[in-house]
Amino acid sequence: MNWGALTVFVLLFGFITVLGFVAARWRRGDLNQLHEWGLAGRRLGTVITWFLLGGDVYTAYTFIAVPALVFGAGALGFFALPYTIIVYPLVFLILPRMWAVAHKHNYITAADFVQGRYGNEWLALAVAVTGIVATMPYIALQLLGLQVVIGAMGVGAGGGLMADLPLIIAFAILAAFTYTSGLRAPAMIAVVKDTLIYITVIALTIVVPLQVGGYSQVFSAVAPEKLLLATPGANTLGQYSAYATLALGSAFALFLYPHTMTAVLSATNAHVIRRNAAYLPAYSFLLGLLALTGFMAVATGVDKLPEFADGFAQYKSNFAVPALILHSLPDWFAGVAFAAIGIGGLVPAAIMSIAASNLFTRNIYVRFINRDCTPEQETRNAKIVSLVVKFGALVFIIFLPLQYAIQLQLLGGIWISQTIPAVIVGLYTRWLNPWALLVGWAMGLGVGTWMAGTTGFQSAIFPLQIDGFTAPGYAALYALALNFAVSLVLSPIFNRLRSTLGTDETVPHDYHFGLRR
Amino acid sequence: MAPDTRSGPRWPNLLLVIPFVALLWVPSYNSIEPTIWGIPFFYWYQFLWVILTSLLILAVQRLTADPVAGDEGAGGRP
Numbered sequence: 001m002n003w004g005a006l007t008v009f010v011l012l013f014g015f016i017t018v019l020g021f022v023a024a025r026w027r028r029g030d031l032n033q034l035h036e037w038g039l040a041g042r043r044l045g046t047v048i049t050w051f052l053l054g055g056d057v058y059t060a061y062t063f064i065a066v067p068a069l070v071f072g073a074g075a076l077g078f079f080a081l082p083y084t085i086i087v088y089p090l091v092f093l094i095l096p097r098m099w100a101v102a103h104k105h106n107y108i109t110a111a112d113f114v115q116g117r118y119g120n121e122w123l124a125l126a127v128a129v130t131g132i133v134a135t136m137p138y139i140a141l142q143l144l145g146l147q148v149v150i151g152a153m154g155v156g157a158g159g160g161l162m163a164d165l166p167l168i169i170a171f172a173i174l175a176a177f178t179y180t181s182g183l184r185a186p187a188m189i190a191v192v193k194d195t196l197i198y199i200t201v202i203a204l205t206i207v208v209p210l211q212v213g214g215y216s217q218v219f220s221a222v223a224p225e226k227l228l229l230a231t232p233g234a235n236t237l238g239q240y241s242a243y244a245t246l247a248l249g250s251a252f253a254l255f256l257y258p259h260t261m262t263a264v265l266s267a268t269n270a271h272v273i274r275r276n277a278a279y280l281p282a283y284s285f286l287l288g289l290l291a292l293t294g295f296m297a298v299a300t301g302v303d304k305l306p307e308f309a310d311g312f313a314q315y316k317s318n319f320a321v322p323a324l325i326l327h328s329l330p331d332w333f334a335g336v337a338f339a340a341i342g343i344g345g346l347v348p349a350a351i352m353s354i355a356a357s358n359l360f361t362r363n364i365y366v367r368f369i370n371r372d373c374t375p376e377q378e379t380r381n382a383k384i385v386s387l388v389v390k391f392g393a394l395v396f397i398i399f400l401p402l403q404y405a406i407q408l409q410l411l412g413g414i415w416i417s418q419t420i421p422a423v424i425v426g427l428y429t430r431w432l433n434p435w436a437l438l439v440g441w442a443m444g445l446g447v448g449t450w451m452a453g454t455t456g457f458q459s460a461i462f463p464l465q466i467d468g469f470t471a472p473g474y475a476a477l478y479a480l481a482l483n484f485a486v487s488l489v490l491s492p493i494f495n496r497l498r499s500t501l502g503t504d505e506t507v508p509h510d511y512h513f514g515l516r517r
Numbered sequence: 518m519a520p521d522t523r524s525g526p527r528w529p530n531l532l533l534v535i536p537f538v539a540l541l542w543v544p545s546y547n548s549i550e551p552t553i554w555g556i557p558f559f560y561w562y563q564f565l566w567v568i569l570t571s572l573l574i575l576a577v578q579r580l581t582a583d584p585v586a587g588d589e590g591a592g593g594r595p
Contacts, residue, residue, distance in 0.1 A: 075547075081563045082540040085570050089533035092574050216555025228559055229547050240543040248541060278574040285567045292560070
């Protein structure tokens with residue numbers, strides 16, 4: 001048991017617990033209204049939105065998995081950097097329109113928008129269900145980060161229920177403050193969490209190179225074939241197309257995830273989103289530094305040290321960063337770092353569970369089950385669903401093999417991408433027919449899942465072959481291309497049938513947002 | 518595309534294509550040399566684009582902004 005690290009960890013956890021409950025009083029609103037509980041009253045300014053979106057996008061799983069991938073696979077794992085760069089021009093151009101129309105019509109979710117825009121409850125249901133299903137394994141994976149750092153401090157080494165107890169306590173705390181405070185809780189906690197993350201990453205990127213003799217030593221410790229992408233052979237685009245499509249496809253998928261939409265819609269105006277698109281890349285820089293810690297773990301050779309053998313055996317390369325932290329930083333600082341990763345899981349898990357319960361309540365419960373429910377009933381339902389969602393994630397991570405959560409999260413990225421034609425294209429034109437979009441969505445879902453299946457759900461990279469030429473690429477993007485093609489071809493056909501058109505409750509002016517400097 | 522009533526120019530948005538070309542054309546930067554402080558080109562080039570993209574977005578934001586319109590409802594700056 002590492003008492004130094006554990007003491008600091010528990011103190012910081014206690015602090016954010018208090019903060020989570022106090023948050024209910026912050027910018028006080030009627031928490032019996034769904035937009036107050038689930039979107040913090042749409043009153044978040046530039047700074048809090050920056051922390052909230054940052055806490056949302058750069059999750060605990062990201063902080064464990066990205067360096068782990070770089071540690072194991074080398075340069076290919078670095079795609080996380082171009083991905084989190086090119087996402088911001090997209091955020092800047094597209095999401096202010098989403099904010100404007102959502103503000104005008106009190107939309108809480110992307111599926112709300114699809115319902116209003118296309119007047120087709122089946123298409124909205126498809127978007128809602130995709131969002132919920134893609135989010136669930138993501139929440140489970142947030143627990144992985146927590147599980148790894150708790151294990152790294154030597155808690156519950158005996159296994160059994162004692163090993164899971166700290167995880168269950170952390171999640172009970174999370175569930176309680178999300179229930180009472182709604183989105184306000186993760187918004188406030190995100191500020192603490194990100195401060196801790198910035199401190200940790202900056203410390204690692206200064207201390208470790210000093211210990212091993214500079215950055216040139218870090219890079220020269222890496223096997224040459226892992227330092228760069230492999231140059232493709234004849235008749236294939238090899239790792240080049242894999243890297244580019246992973247970056248592009250992940251960027252598209254990112255802001256379709258319900259939790260991103262929740263954070264964006266809680267902004268107080270469209271300008272906050274445009275400004276954040278320019279400032280959020282600061283997190284991408286941090287993520288890039290963190291990816292490099294994968295190489296630092298190689299350079300320090302932590303995977304070969306006997307004291308970390310158990311950790312690597314249990315958590316594989318996901319243990320690379322915790323081991324590096326224990327090896328290079330003093331115990332109390334390791335406590336800060338582990339608290340950063342642990343709290344770093346709770347913030348996105350809270351936002352994700354709120355987003356999933358908003359989707360369920362608005363687009364399934366109110367639409368299909370209880371059409372006459374009052375705003376109070378709606379909010380109470382959302383709060384309860386957020387508990388169910390988190391409990392499901394907890395059961396998932398404790399009782400099922402970790403591999404399932406990772407594979408489902410991989411599929412989730414492919415699935416959520418299939419809502420792009422309905423949601424994003426819908427912001428610009430009503431030309432695509434809702435039923436054509438529904439067929440395209442189903443085809444994309446099927447083909448994308450099949451593509452991942454051909455690799456035994458081990459990889460999202462599909463080797464697309466055209467006339468003897470291979471272009472390995474992100475299955476989400478290939479499936480999306482098919483989805484688009486189907487929607488485009490079928491739309492003019494369906495559009496001839498007036499009854500398929502649906503009513504559009506939005507007008508062009510709804511998408512307009514005023515701009516200030 | 519919905520008709521737009523705002524008065525700011527829209528052409529600067531095209532500048533945002535640049536990061537896509539710079540980062541998705543992978544062979545253009547998949548090399549060790551030139552290194553900076555021992556960091557291979559592949560890595561520092563992509564870090565550099567974090568900053569450049571941020572600056573580009575700031576520039577486009579300024580160039581497309583409508584100096585008159587307010588979007589904060591009551592209490593918005595004139």
